[in-house]
Amino acid sequence: MAEHTVDLLYRKLADELASLINNGGFQAGDRLPGVRHQAQLRSLSIATVIAAYRQLEDWGLLEVRNRSGFYVKAKPSAVVQPPRIVVTTMRPAPVTGQDMVLQLIKAANNPAIVQLGAAVPAPEFLPTRAIEQALTRAARNQRVRTSNYEFSPGAVELRRQISRRLADSGCAVHPDNLVITNGCQEALTLALRAVTTPGDVVAIESPTFYGLLQVIESLGLEALEIPTNPRSGMSLEALELALSRWQVKACVVTPNFSNPLGCCMPEENKRKLVSMLRERRIPLIEDDIYGDLSFSHARPSLLKGLDENVILCSSISKTLSPGLRVGWIAAGPYQDKVEYMKYVLNLATTTIPQLAVADLLESGQYERHLRRARGDYAQAVARMTEAIIHYFPEGTKITRPEGGFVIWLELPGEIDTFVLAHKALELGISIAPGPIFSASQKYRQFIRISCACVWGNRVERALVALAGLIQQGNNPARPIPPIRGD
Ligand SMILES: Cc1ncc(COP(=O)(O)O)c(C=O)c1O
Incomplete structure (x- = not known):
């Protein structure tokens, strides 16, 4: 019990300082108060402060300088630009x-x-x-x-636990x-089936999760790609323009740590987005699959908390196990329709996993796991980003996600990442090429990397090999540089 309390305190302090560093409260080169001083300031034990500082070191945010103290490290974002927002003519397709x-x-x-492609956490990140x-x-x-069947709407124990967690996030369901x-993929399918008919236009973030594009394709819908900012999410100006020109039947967003950009939509934008769609009576579908994976300790709010008509889709695939x-859906006014459609689609979700997830939520194991996982993912993202900056060609641009575990890269030169992905696969490395995140195959110069892999020589060598392929892609005469350690 005492050990558990220390554990909580050090993570709370580490989270708090990490968010200060990430939000610019501390700048690169700033000195943090010494261990003893920090312990006095916060009425904590010296062991707790040391553990928190070690955690920050592991996350790549802090460095110890010989005998002179703890300093905030130069953030990669100070050296590396975020990828560009690709703006093209918006047209449903x-x-x-x-x-x-x-x-x-x-x-x-x-x-x-070497798995750098699919956004599937390695088992080491999961409980x-x-x-x-x-x-x-x-x-x-x-x-x-x-x-027996656990017919739609599913196990009541699990629905109760999800309802409690939603209440903690300011959402009464x-x-x-x-x-x-x-x-979540089935939840998104049900949501779109409930509010559209074939041929309808759906506004989506660009770039977006390819599974959503596949659902849109399979339902015979048209995608209207709205430019999305790697820091603030879907451009509301662009959305407004699109809504004035096209008859949009639904809008799907991932406001909290979108895939692949990892950005979190600011509160003000969330409010604007909800009211913009409410005024026009356009159903808003919220995908919150990464919402529990914030790197700072505050869980971001939900659009569903602003309007009960929002259709919320989520799952435990990124936190417990894909x-x-x-997963689940809170379909608001479409509840009865969705409940029936789920029943028609496959009668039920398997019973045992539902009960097991309910148990993990109720016992507090889920919450305890999250506290660790959020730090682990933050650290994995920081480490991968630093290695990419080190090995990849100059001019590579990288997102700085605030949660989740994927990063989005814009590569320099004239590279075609479809070709790059094929060549990488031949070398035993999987990456996600940019065009699969677009309905019209934009982002030929972009890739997504999943950071939730076990760091080690194998991954580092894969990055070196990838860097070689990128150099070679831009300059075919140039051979792939030797892999370090060979
Ligand atoms: C944004 C987003 N939504 C939905 C899904 C699908 O989730 P699930 O595995 O729970 O069906 C994913 C999986 O990668 C995702 O990234």
Whole structure:
């Protein structure tokens, strides 16, 4: 218990200082108060402060200078520019070019390949032991129930727990107004099916998660790509313009740590977005799959908390395990329709994982895991970013996400990242090429890298090899430089 309290205190201090550093409260080169002084200032033990400073060092935010103290490190963002916002004519269009994705997804299941492509956390980031125990408990304690269908809307224990967590985020959703789904992808499918018919236009962030593009494609909808800022999310000016020109039937956004940009929409923009769509009676679909993975300790708010008509979709795929296939949808006015559509689609979500997730939420294990995972992801992103700055050609631009675990890179020169991704796969490395994040295959010079992999020689060598391919792509005469350590 005492150990647990120290654990909480040091992480709280580390989170607080990290967010001050990230928000510019401390600048590169600033000296943090010495350990003893900090302990006095905050009425903490010296051990707690040392543990917090070590954590900041691990995250790449702090460095110890010989005998002179703890200093804020130069942030990569001070040296590296964020990628550009690609602005082209906005016009609704069917989704094309998603065939590459299946190859990428298959690579994610091949242990021989260095996984930098799919946004799937390595098992080391997930509470695999706790999940195993919760699954066993569910199978043992609920034998009769687990051998039957858990018909839509899904296990009430899980819906109650989700409802409680939503209330903690300022969002009142009764358990009866939730439907459990096979992950967030199914929730997005149900949401779009509930509010559109084939041929309708859907406004989306650009770049966006390719799974959403596939849902749009499979439902025969047209995508209207709205330029999205790597710091503040979907451009509301561009959206306003688009809404005045096209008959948009739904808008899908990931306001908290979008994939692939990792940005968090400011509060003011969230309010504007909600009221802009409410005025026009356009259904707003919110994907919050990364919302629990903020690097600073405050969980960002939900659009659903501003308007109960927002359709909220989420899952535990990025926090507990994508393999459990547990997600949910709070469909507001479309609740009955969604509940019935889910039943027609596949009758039910598997019972045991639902009960296991409910158990992990209720016991507090989920929350404890999150406290660790958020720091682990922040550290993984910082480390990957530093290595990329070190190895990749000058002119590479990188996002600085505030949560989640993916980064978005703009590569210098005339590189075609479709070709790059194929060549990388031949070398045993998977990356996600930019065009799959666009309905019309923009972003030929961009790639997304997932940082939730176990850091080590293998990943570092993969980055060196990738850097070589990028150099070679821009200058075919130039050979790939040797891999360090060979
Ligand atoms: C933004 C976003 N939404 C939805 C999904 C799909 O989630 P799930 O695996 O829960 O279906 C993903 C997975 O990568 C994602 O990044």
